[in-house]
Amino acid sequence: xxxxxxxxxxxxxxxxxxxxxxxxxxxxxxxxxxxxxxxxxxxxxxxxxxxxxxxxxxxxxxxxxxxxxxxxxxxxxxxxxxxxxxxxxxxxxxxxxxxxxxxxxxxxxxxxxxxxxxxxxxxxxxxxxxxxxxxxxxxxxxxxxxxxxxxxxxxxxxxxxxxxxxxxxxxxxxxxxxxxxxxxxxxxxxxxxxxxxxxxxxxxxxxxxxxxxxxxxxxxxxxxxxxxxxxxxxxxxxxxxxxxxxxxxxxxxxxxxxxxxxxxxxxxxxxxxxxxxxxxxxxxxxxxxxxxxxxxxxxxxxxxxxxxxxxxxxxxxxxxxxxxxxxxxxxxxxxxxxxxxxxxxxxxxxxxxxxxxxxxxxxxxxxxxxxxxxxxxxxxxxxxxxxxxxxxxxxxxxxxxxxxxxxxxxxxxxxxxxxxxxxxxxxxxxxxxxxxxxxxxxxxxxxxxxxxxxxxxxxxxxxxxxxxxxxxxxxxxxxxxxxxxxxxxxxxxxxx
Amino acid sequence: xxxxxxxxxxxxxxxxxxxxxxxxxxxxxxxxxxxxxxxxxxxxxxxxxxxxxxxxxxxxxxxxxxxxxxxxxxxxxxxxxxxxxxxxxxxxxxxxxxxxxxxxxxxxxxxxxxxxxxxxxxxxxxxxxxxxxxxxxxxxxxxxxxxxxxxxxxxxxxxxxxxxxxxxxxxxxxxxxxxxxxxxxxxxxxxxxxxxxxxxxxxxxxxxxxxxxxxxxxxxxxxxxxxxxxxxxxxxxxxxxxxxxxxxxxxxxxxxxxxxxxxxxxxxxxxxxxxxxxxxxxxxxxxxxxxxxxxxxxxxxxxxxxxxxxx
Ligand SMILES: Nc1ncnc2c1ncn2[C@@H]1O[C@H](COP(=O)(O)OP(=O)(O)OP(=O)(O)O)[C@@H](O)[C@H]1O
Ligand SMILES: [Mg+2]
Numbered sequence: 017x018x019x020x021x022x023x024x025x026x027x028x029x030x031x032x033x034x035x036x037x038x039x040x041x042x043x044x045x046x047x048x049x050x051x052x053x054x055x056x057x058x059x060x061x062x063x064x065x066x067x068x069x070x071x072x073x074x075x076x077x078x079x080x081x082x083x084x085x086x087x088x089x090x091x092x093x094x095x096x097x098x099x100x101x102x103x104x105x106x107x108x109x110x111x112x113x114x115x116x117x118x119x120x121x122x123x124x125x126x127x128x129x130x131x132x133x134x135x136x137x138x139x140x141x142x143x144x145x146x147x148x149x150x151x152x153x154x155x156x157x158x159x160x161x162x163x164x165x166x167x168x169x170x171x172x173x174x175x176x177x178x179x180x181x182x183x184x185x186x187x188x189x190x191x192x193x194x195x196x197x198x199x200x201x202x203x204x205x206x207x208x209x210x211x212x213x214x215x216x217x218x219x220x221x222x223x224x225x226x227x228x229x230x231x232x233x234x235x236x237x238x239x240x241x242x243x244x245x246x247x248x249x250x251x252x253x254x255x256x257x258x259x260x261x262x263x264x265x266x267x268x269x270x271x272x273x274x275x276x277x278x279x280x281x282x283x284x285x286x287x288x289x290x291x292x293x294x295x296x297x298x299x300x301x302x303x304x305x306x307x308x309x310x311x312x313x314x315x316x317x318x319x320x321x322x323x324x325x326x327x328x329x330x331x332x333x334x335x336x337x338x339x340x341x342x343x344x345x346x347x348x349x350x351x352x353x354x355x356x357x358x359x360x361x362x363x364x365x366x367x368x369x370x371x372x373x374x375x376x377x378x379x380x381x382x383x384x385x386x387x388x389x390x391x392x393x394x395x396x397x398x399x400x401x402x403x404x405x406x407x408x409x410x411x412x413x414x415x416x417x418x419x420x421x422x423x424x425x426x427x428x429x430x431x432x433x434x435x436x437x438x439x440x441x442x443x444x445x446x447x448x449x450x451x452x453x454x455x456x457x458x459x460x461x462x463x464x465x466x467x468x469x470x471x472x473x474x475x476x477x478x479x480x481x482x483x484x485x486x487x488x489x490x491x492x493x494x495x496x497x498x499x500x501x502x503x504x505x506x507x508x509x510x511x512x
Numbered sequence: 513x514x515x516x517x518x519x520x521x522x523x524x525x526x527x528x529x530x531x532x533x534x535x536x537x538x539x540x541x542x543x544x545x546x547x548x549x550x551x552x553x554x555x556x557x558x559x560x561x562x563x564x565x566x567x568x569x570x571x572x573x574x575x576x577x578x579x580x581x582x583x584x585x586x587x588x589x590x591x592x593x594x595x596x597x598x599x600x601x602x603x604x605x606x607x608x609x610x611x612x613x614x615x616x617x618x619x620x621x622x623x624x625x626x627x628x629x630x631x632x633x634x635x636x637x638x639x640x641x642x643x644x645x646x647x648x649x650x651x652x653x654x655x656x657x658x659x660x661x662x663x664x665x666x667x668x669x670x671x672x673x674x675x676x677x678x679x680x681x682x683x684x685x686x687x688x689x690x691x692x693x694x695x696x697x698x699x700x701x702x703x704x705x706x707x708x709x710x711x712x713x714x715x716x717x718x719x720x721x722x723x724x725x726x727x728x729x730x731x732x733x734x735x736x737x738x739x740x741x742x743x744x745x746x747x748x749x750x751x752x753x754x755x756x757x758x759x760x761x762x763x764x765x766x767x768x769x770x771x772x773x774x775x776x777x778x779x780x781x782x783x784x785x786x787x788x789x790x791x792x793x794x795x796x797x798x799x800x801x802x803x804x805x806x807x808x809x810x811x812x813x814x815x816x817x818x819x820x821x822x823x
Contacts, residue, residue: 339714340715356707356710381696385694
C-alpha cells in the first residue's frame with residue numbers, strides 16, 4: 017500500500033529557533049497513527065505545516081504521491097485533509113449551527129439566502145452521531161469546554177476528509193464522550209480514512225492506534241507498530257530516559273483541618289456542598305462533565321456568585337466575595353480553560369507569571385523588574401517550561417507549556433490552599449510527573465490541595481480522599497484506601 | 513521578513529512616518545523648520561496630546577472615552593466662573609481639575625458598575641456634560657477672569673523659549689510612561705485590556721483599574737480645558753467639540769490597538785505630533801482647511817492599513 021501522506025525532511029524555525037529538524041513521516045489510509053512527544057516537541061507545528069497554516073522552511077509534502085504546496089487550511093481541506101486543532105476555535109457568540117457551517121453555509125444556489133432548516137437538521141444529525149444532544153441555536157460560548165470540543169469534532173467530521181488530524185481531541189472530554197469518539201474513529205478507520213492522533217494519554221494511544229511516531233526536540237525519533245512496542249519504550253523515546261513510577265509516593269500524612277466549606281450553594285446548580293481539606297492533604301474531586309465540579313471551586317474562589325454557605329480557614333470564617341479576597345486568604349486557583357481564564361495570550365511569559373503576584377514583586381506600587389525577572393526564571397526552570405525567552409508571548413508556547421505557565425503563576429503567591437482544575441490537561445508524561453512532584457512538595461509544606469480531574473488514574477494516584485460530585489451535590493467522599501474506578505464511577509452516575 | 517524586523521518596523525513605524533512628514537514639509541516650506549514654528553507646533557499639539565494620553569490608558573483597557581471634549585469645556589468653564597467671581601486662582605484651578613476627575617469617575621462607574629459599553633456610556637455623558645456646560649455658562653463665553661499671573665502662566669507662560677503647555681505635556685508624558693512601564697497599576701491596565709476575565713481570576717480588581725483610568729482621563733481633559741481657557745482668557749461653552757476624534761486618531765496613529773491590551777504612550781505622543789505637524793504644514797502651504805481634513809483622514813487610514821499589513 018502507498019502512503020496517502022508523505023512528509024520528507026520537514027524543517028521549521030520560529031525567530032531563529034529550530035522547532036522541526038528534518039522530520040519525515042508517512043501516513044497510510046485506514047490507520048490511526050499516533051504522534052507523540054513532549055510538550056513543545058513540535059507535533060502541532062508539524063501538523064500546521066501539513067495543513068498549510070504555517071509555511072515550511074524546507075522539505076516536501078506529498079499527498080497520494082503528488083507534491084503539494086498548501087497556502088492555507090482551506091486548500092488542505094479541499095485536498096481532503098481536515099484538522100481538529102488543539103486550541104478550541106469555536107466562535108463564542110455564534111450559535112452551534114453557525115459554527116458548524118462557518119465559511120460553508122448551505123444556500124439556495126448562489127443567492128446567499130441561507131437554508132437554515134437544512135443546516136439545523138444536519139447539525140443535529142452530526143452531533144447525535146457523536147452521542148450528544150445540543151440545540152443547534154444555542155450560543156456556542158455557553159457550552160461547556162467539552163461540548164465545544166465535540167462541536168469542533170463534528171465540524172471536522174462533516175468535511176468527509178480522507179485524512180483527519182486530531183490534536184489532543186480528548187483533553188477536555190469525559191470518559192463517556194471519549195468512548196463515543198473512539199467508536200466514530202474505529203468506523204472511519206474501516207472506511208479507509210487515515211487519522212493522525214495526538215495525545216498525551218498513553219492508555220488511549222495503546223488502545224486505539226496502529227502505529228506510533230515519536231518526536232523529541234523537533235527531531236524524528238522513530239515509528240513503531242503498536243504490537244511491537246511497550247509504554248515504557250515509547251516513554252523512553254519521548255523523554256530520552258527512563259521515567260519510573262508516574263505517581264510518586266507521599267510519605268507525609270495530612271495534618272489538622274485547614275479549610276472547611278459548609279453548605280455552599282449556587283443560584284443554579286450547587287446544593288449544600290460541604291467538605292473539608294487538611295493541611296498537606298490532596299482532596300481529589302471526581303464527577304462527570306457538567307456535574308458542577310468547576311462550579312464548586314469557582315464559587316469557593318469568589319469567581320461565581322453564591323446563594324449560601326460558609327467558608328472557614330483554620331476554623332475562622334472568611335468572607336470571599338471576589339478572587340481578590342480569595343488570593344488574600346492564600347487561595348490559588350489554576351483554572352480549567354487556560355486560553356480564556358488562565359492566560360493573557362498577548363502578554364509575555366514573565367508578565368503572565370507575575371500577574372497574581374505583583375504585590376510581593378513591587379515596592380509601593382512600583383514593580384521591581386529584577387525580582388520579577390528572577391521569579392519568572394525560577395519558575396521556568398522549576399517547571400521546565402520550554403520557551404526561548406521569558407519575554408516570548410505566551411501564545412507562542414506549545415499547549416502544554418502554556419499550562420505550566422498557569423501553574424507557575426500561582427505557585428508564585430506561595431498559596432496555603434491550591435485549587436487545581438484539570439491541572440495536567442494537555443501536559444506530557446514527563447511534565448505530569450513534574451507536576452505530581454510539585455504537588456507532593458507542596459503537601460510537605462502543609463499546603464491544602466483540591467484537585468479536580470477527569471482522569472481517574474490521576475485522581476486515584478494522587479488523592480488522599482476523593483469527593484465525587486453528582487448533579488451539584490456531594491455524592492460521596494471516599495478514602496484513598498477504599499477507592500477504585502468502579503465505586504467512583506458509580507457515585508458519579510448517581511448510583512449508590 | 514524576519515520577525516525582529518517586522519517588530520522594529522511596527523514600533524518605529526509611527527516615528528518613521530513623522531520624520532518623513534517633517535522632511536517633506538521642510539522641503540516644501542522653508543519656514544517650517546524654524547525654531548519659532550516648531551515651538552508653535554508643539555504648543556498646539558500639547559492640548560490634544562494631554563487628552564490623548566488619557567485616551568491611551570482608556571483604550572488600553574479596551575474602552576473608549578467620547579466625553580473628553582465636554583469635560584474639557586465644563587472643567588474650563590467652572591474654573592473660569594470661579595475666577596471671574598474673584599476666587600483664589602489656585603483653588604479655582606484645583607476645583608476645575610477635581611470636576612474633571614469627578615466626571616471621569618462617573619464615566620468609570622457607569623461603565624463598570626452599570627455594565628454599560630464604554631462607547632454608549634461616554635456618548636451619553638458627552639451630551640450630558642456638554643449640556644451642563646451650556647446650562648452653567650448660559651451658552652455665553654465667560655470673560656473677565658481677572659489678572660492672576662498664575663492662571664495666565666498656565667496657558668501663556670514660557671520657560672526661556674519653551675511654552676509652558678509643552679512642559680505640561682512632557683511632564684504628563686514622563687509620568688504616564690513610568691506608570692505604564694513600571695507600576696502595578698500600569699500592568700493592571702494592560703492585563704485588563706488583554707483578557708479581563710483572566711485578570712479578575714488573577715485577583716486584579718479590574719473594575720477599580722478601569723474607574724481610575726477614566727478619572728485620569730477626566731483630570732487631563734479638564735487640565736487641557738484650563739490651558740485653553742488661560743490662552744483665550746475666556747471659557748467658551750462650545751470649546752473642545754470633536755476633540756475626542758483627534759485624541760483617538762493620535763492613539764491609533766501611535767499604534768495602540770483599539771481592542772485593548774497592546775500599545776504605548778510614546779506612540780501616542782508621536783501620533784499627536786503627526787496630526788499637529790500636518791495641521792501646521794498644510795496651513796503654511798496654504799492648503800484650504802476643507803482639503804486639510806481630507807489629507808488628515810487619508811493619513812490616518814494609511815497608517816492603520818500599514819499596521820494591518822504588518823500583523
Ligand atoms: N507561532 C509561533 N511562534 C514562535 N514559536 C512557536 C510558534 N508556534 C510554536 N512555537 C514553538 O515551537 C515549539 C513546538 O511547538 P508545538 O506547538 O509544535 O509543540 P507540541 O509538540 O504540539 O507541544 P504540546 O504537546 O505542548 O502541544 C515550541 O517550543 C513552541 O514554543
Ligand atoms: Mg500541540
